[in-house]
Amino acid sequence: MYRKSPDQPVSRRRAVPRFAVRTLAVLVLLGLWQAVAMALDNPSFIPAPKAVADRLLLLSTTHDGIRGYSGSLLIEHLGVSLRRILIGSVIGVVGGLVLGVVLGTVPWIRIVAEPVVTFVRALPPLAYFSLLIIWFGIDETPKLWLLAIAALPPVAVATAAAVHGAPTDLVEAAKALGASRRQVIQDVVLPNALPEIFTGVRLAVGIAYSSVVAAETVNGVPGIGGMVRDAQRYLQTDVVVVGLLAIGISGLLIDGILRVAEKRLIPWRGRS
C-alpha cells in the first residue's frame, strides 16, 4: 500500500515560521549594518546599505556612457564566473567520479593514489595557482584547471568510500541473480553510492565556488572575483560588498538547485 511520508505535513507546517524567522533575521542584520555604518560614517570602511544599493544599480546599467564595471555589467561578471565554475566543476566531478570508482575497486591503486588525493585536497587552491599560470599562461585555461583540481578530490573521496563500502547483502543478491562483475558495479555499487557521490558533488561545487575568487586574482576581469579584487585596489568598498553579495546569493541558489536535483535523482535517500 502507498504510505504517505509522515514528515510531509510536519515540514509544511514548519515552513511558514521558518521563512518568517529568516526574513526577520535579514532585516535585523540590515538594521545593524545601517547603524554601524552611520556610527562610523566612513563609506570606504563600511558603506551604508543605501550606498551599496545605489552601486548595485550603477553596476547593472549603462550610466553616463559607463557600462557596469570595467565595461561589463554585474550580471556579465557573474555569468563569466559561473561559466568558469560550471566547466571546472564538470571536469572535476567527472574526473573525481572515474578516479573514485577506480580507487574504490582496485586496492593497489588506492594504496598508491589515496595519499596524493589527500595531499592535493589539503592544498589551498591559491598555492598551486602559481604553478598553473607558469604552465598554462594567464587566460582561461589555468582558471579552469584550478577549479577542476579543487572540485575533484571531494568527489573522488566520497565516491571511493561509497564504492568501497558497498553493502555486501545487496551485492550478494545481485550475484545470486547472475550479475556479472561489471553489472554488479553498474547496477548495485554505483546507484548505492549515488547519495554519497551527490554530497561530494555539492561539496565540490562549493569549493569551486569559493576558489573562483582565487582563480580570478590574475587577469580575472570580466569575472565577479576579478571585479572584487580590482575594486579592492581602488578602495571601492561598495563594489566589493555588491560583489560579495552576488557571490553569496548565487551560491545559495546553486546549492538550492542541487538539493532539488538530489531529491529528484535520489528519491530513495534515507528510505532503506
Next chain:
Amino acid sequence: MSSPPDLDRATAVHAHEVEHVYGGGRDAVTALGPLSLEVPQGSFLVIVGASGCGKSTLLRLIAGFEQPTSGTVRTGGDQPVPGKGAGIVFQQPRLFPWKSVGGNIELALRYAGVPREERARQIPELLRRVGLHDVAHRRIWQISGGQQQRVAIARALAGDNPLLLLDEPFAALDALTRERLQEDLRRVSAETGRTSVFVTHSVEEAVFLGSRVVVLTRRPGRIALDLDIPLPRTGLEPDELRALPEYAALRATVSQAVRTAAALRGK
C-alpha cells in the same frame, strides 16, 4: 570410507560428507556437518534447526557462495555457482531501492538473459504469481514488508532456475502476514513444481510447507531427523490441511525431534 557422489541429474541437490569450518587456527568454528543429503527434483525440503546450527551455511554452500571445507556439493550434477541454476530468497528482501518493484524483477530477467519484450510480458505475470497486482510502478518503500518479500520471491522465480533456496524468508514478518505468505508459497511451489530448499526454525512452518523435513542438531549441524511429509500438495485449503489428523501427528514428531536435537551436540 566415502564413495564418490552419485551425480544423477534427477537429483537437484547432492551433498556428500559436507563439512564447513569458518576461520582458521584458534578462531576456527565448525559450523556444519559432516552431513550428506540428496534432494530429488520437485521436492520441497525444509531444514529446521536452532539458531546458529548451520542452516544458512548449508544454504550458502548449495548456492555456491561458500565452498565446503571438506566433502562435495553438487546442484544439477555441477559444482554450484552463484547466479547459475538457483534463485535465492534471503531473510531480508534485499531489493534495490533505486529500482521500482517492476525494475527489480526486470533486472533479474535481464541477468537471466531474457530479451526485452519478453521481460515486459513476464514482469506482471511473475508479480501476479506471488499475489501482487498493480505494484510494478511502485517504489520499494511504498509497499509493506510482506509485499517486499513477495517481490523478492518473484525475483527469485524470474529466470526459471530449477532450484529455489529460501533462508528464513518469513522470519521478520508479523504472524498474520507470515501465514498468508506460507500459503501462497505452498501454492506457487505446487504450480511451478520446482525444487525448493527452505530454511526455518519454525516447526509449524516446516510441516505446512515441506514435502520433506530435515531437522539439524546443534552446531555443527548434522541430520537428526529426515522425515517425509506425505500430505497432499494440492486440492486442499490451508485450513483443511492444518485440520488433518496426520498434520498434528507430523507436527508433534518434528517438534519432538527439534527438542531432542537442541539437547544433542553434533559430535
